[in-house]
Amino acid sequence: MKTAATATIRDRVERIEHTPAIPAVFLPLLKILNAPPETTNLEEVIKLVSYDNTIAAQCLRMASSPLFGLSKVPESIRVAVVSLGLRRVQTILLTCCLGQAFPTRNWAIDPIVYWRHSLGCAMVCRKFAEKFSHADGDKAYMAGLMHDIGILVNCLAFSTEFARALNRATSEQMPLDDAELALMGFTHCDTGRALAQKWHLGDDLIEVIAYHHNVERCKTAKPLVALVHLGDLLCRVRGMGHGYYERRRVDLVDDPAWKILLEEHKELESVDLVRFTFELDDAVTEIYELVSMIIGPGSALQSQGSRKSKY
Amino acid sequence: MTSGAQPALSRTGTMKAIEPIDPVFRQIRDLVYKVSGIFQLEEKLYLLVDGCGRRMKQLGVRTPREYWELLTAHSSRDAELRQLLNELTIGETCLFRSQPQLDALRKVIIPEIAAEKLKLVTKRLRIWSAGCSTGEEPYTLAMNMLEEQESRLQGWSVEILATDLNDRSIEAAKTGIYGDYALRATPELFKRKYFVPCDAKKLQVRPEVKKLITFTRLNLQDDSKMLFMKGMDLIFCCNVLIYFDGPSKSRVIDHFFSNLNFGGYFFLGTSESLMKLNDKFHVVHFPGAIGYWKPSLKSGKL
Numbered sequence: 001m002k003t004a005a006t007a008t009i010r011d012r013v014e015r016i017e018h019t020p021a022i023p024a025v026f027l028p029l030l031k032i033l034n035a036p037p038e039t040t041n042l043e044e045v046i047k048l049v050s051y052d053n054t055i056a057a058q059c060l061r062m063a064s065s066p067l068f069g070l071s072k073v074p075e076s077i078r079v080a081v082v083s084l085g086l087r088r089v090q091t092i093l094l095t096c097c098l099g100q101a102f103p104t105r106n107w108a109i110d111p112i113v114y115w116r117h118s119l120g121c122a123m124v125c126r127k128f129a130e131k132f133s134h135a136d137g138d139k140a141y142m143a144g145l146m147h148d149i150g151i152l153v154n155c156l157a158f159s160t161e162f163a164r165a166l167n168r169a170t171s172e173q174m175p176l177d178d179a180e181l182a183l184m185g186f187t188h189c190d191t192g193r194a195l196a197q198k199w200h201l202g203d204d205l206i207e208v209i210a211y212h213h214n215v216e217r218c219k220t221a222k223p224l225v226a227l228v229h230l231g232d233l234l235c236r237v238r239g240m241g242h243g244y245y246e247r248r249r250v251d252l253v254d255d256p257a258w259k260i261l262l263e264e265h266k267e268l269e270s271v272d273l274v275r276f277t278f279e280l281d282d283a284v285t286e287i288y289e290l291v292s293m294i295i296g297p298g299s300a301l302q303s304q305g306s307r308k309s310k311y
Numbered sequence: 312m313t314s315g316a317q318p319a320l321s322r323t324g325t326m327k328a329i330e331p332i333d334p335v336f337r338q339i340r341d342l343v344y345k346v347s348g349i350f351q352l353e354e355k356l357y358l359l360v361d362g363c364g365r366r367m368k369q370l371g372v373r374t375p376r377e378y379w380e381l382l383t384a385h386s387s388r389d390a391e392l393r394q395l396l397n398e399l400t401i402g403e404t405c406l407f408r409s410q411p412q413l414d415a416l417r418k419v420i421i422p423e424i425a426a427e428k429l430k431l432v433t434k435r436l437r438i439w440s441a442g443c444s445t446g447e448e449p450y451t452l453a454m455n456m457l458e459e460q461e462s463r464l465q466g467w468s469v470e471i472l473a474t475d476l477n478d479r480s481i482e483a484a485k486t487g488i489y490g491d492y493a494l495r496a497t498p499e500l501f502k503r504k505y506f507v508p509c510d511a512k513k514l515q516v517r518p519e520v521k522k523l524i525t526f527t528r529l530n531l532q533d534d535s536k537m538l539f540m541k542g543m544d545l546i547f548c549c550n551v552l553i554y555f556d557g558p559s560k561s562r563v564i565d566h567f568f569s570n571l572n573f574g575g576y577f578f579l580g581t582s583e584s585l586m587k588l589n590d591k592f593h594v595v596h597f598p599g600a601i602g603y604w605k606p607s608l609k610s611g612k613l
Contacts, residue, residue, distance in 0.1 A: 173418070237596040247418045250596040251604070273594050274584035274601055278350040285354060 012157035099294035108163035113243035120240035124231035132265040150192025173247035223264040226257035335375040347553035362398035411599025442551030446484025449473035474529035487516035537566040549580035574607030
């Protein structure tokens with residue numbers, strides 16, 4: 001990527017932060033989430049969330065979805081934390097905040113498609129991580145959820161150029177990042193990294209966002225980036241992609257990311273990939289329902305209806 | 312019905328209340344997967360519940376737990392599992408059963424094979440429908456390949472071999488006559504182009520479709536015959552291996568692997584898995600479809 005492009009990305013990302021839609025609790029919450037888990041203060045989280053009733057309410061409803069496991073809506077954030085643990089509740093809060101953080105008007109990509117992909121990837125990453133004995137499922141979830149924030153940056157800061165790239169990807173049935181590179185000279189990984197750095201998301205998340213299409217280039221968080229790379233691919237072939245048919249064949253086991261992950265987690269060897277895929281299919285309906293909930297009433301989506309995308 | 316229960320459509324089309332599913336059915340789901348490789352999705356678990364229900368009624372068994380005992384008791388398990396599998400796959404057969412599989416074939420695999428064979432003098436594509444039942448699968452493949460012969464496969468010869476153990480199925484398949492139910496997923500365009508009306512309610516495939524296919528009886532467990540089925544580019548075997556025990560299944564899959572050309576593909580039914588029975592095939596994903604790939608020599612993966 002050329003230096004001029006880097007400067008343009010930086011300038012435009014700078015302007016995104018002035019978007020009025022970002023909930024006041026979002027950035028402070030992100031800061032808490034990035035701190036080591038043992039230093040997190042429950043009272044601080046509860047206080048922050050109580051500033052925003054919408055987010056608190058969404059969080060409670062989401063906690064009771066099959067994806068997060070509670071059989072009924074908890075009475076309060078405190079009850080949710082007691083039942084699910086602080087970190088799990090934090091990931092739910094983050095999901096709700098992100099859903100509200102960006103105005104969804106005039107996106108080049110259908111916001112429903114975007115959120116299905118992000119939430120789908122979050123779920124796949126967590127399910128994968130749960131197969132390993134030493135892996136942080138909640139961190140994997142966050143990484144999956146945020147890996148494509150560069151697409152949001154593109155929608156907001158490079159809307160015309162990105163719309164062209166998405167059109168090309170759709171008509172040629174090619175990977176989105178290839179189309180971005182061909183038409184824009186950079187990808188959502190570059191723009192996402194700029195926003196992640198601006199938000200001080202922490203080195204691991206920054207690497208996930210910057211290198212999930214180029215795992216071998218990443219330096220420190222290779223297993224996590226590899227996990228997100230595989231989760232992203234799997235979502236794209238099981239109905240939670242970028243909203244169009246990608247004319248491709250995906251050989252996950254032959255992917256360099258698989259080998260990187262295998263070095264870290266030997267348990268990967270015994271994963272029945274086909275069964276894992278079927279189990280993922282089981283969760284697709286839940287993801288679709290969660291997305292309508294996160295995006296919530298009153299957004300631009302209402303006028304678009306809930307378009308179901310096959311891919 | 313409990314308050315707040317949602318109505319759902321069962322396979323028979325009747326409205327039913329969703330009641331909490333007895334955990335035994337999930338145990339049965341896992342057992343069915345372990346034995347046959349068929350995975351029943353959560354949202355389709357009612358098919359398994361319905362199927363078990365029909366078997367329980369026939370057997371006079373009152374509770375799912377009692378039925379579980381039958382499915383696991385040494386004396387009855389094999390026969391009963393077979394009966395249950397029949398219930399689970401009954402009525403599944405139709406033309407154009409899996410559009411994502413056909414998309415994978417036409418959008419990804421055919422272009423790949425066409426490029427691979429570009430320099431060969433004789434351009435030939437060989438497809439095997441193993442366990443073709445009453446012919447729905449081979450005819451679907453034949454019609455799609457006729458479409459390809461108008462574009463990417465112009466000048467190619469396409470041969471489809473369709474085999475089944477059952478003589479009566481083969482005879483029915485040869486007639487190529489289908490009613491509404493078997494044709495429910497067939498696009499209108501294909502109905503108009505490749506079928507002629509047979510009687511008021513049925514359509515028959517045109518002779519040019521039949522010409523691509525050779526129907527013959529074959530037992531997949533007949534090792535000596537399996538050795539001769541060489542040179543396949545694609546093998547489809549849907550809901551057949553589910554009835555085989557582990558060692559027989561492994562042997563058939565090994566045969567399929569050697570029957571395929573390098574770079575060829577093997578497909579199972581959409582909710583079926585090889586369950587890691589063979590580590591030479593690569594599991595490959597296409598949008599909405601899973602296939603098994605025999606690495607090409609060029610790929611250096613063998």
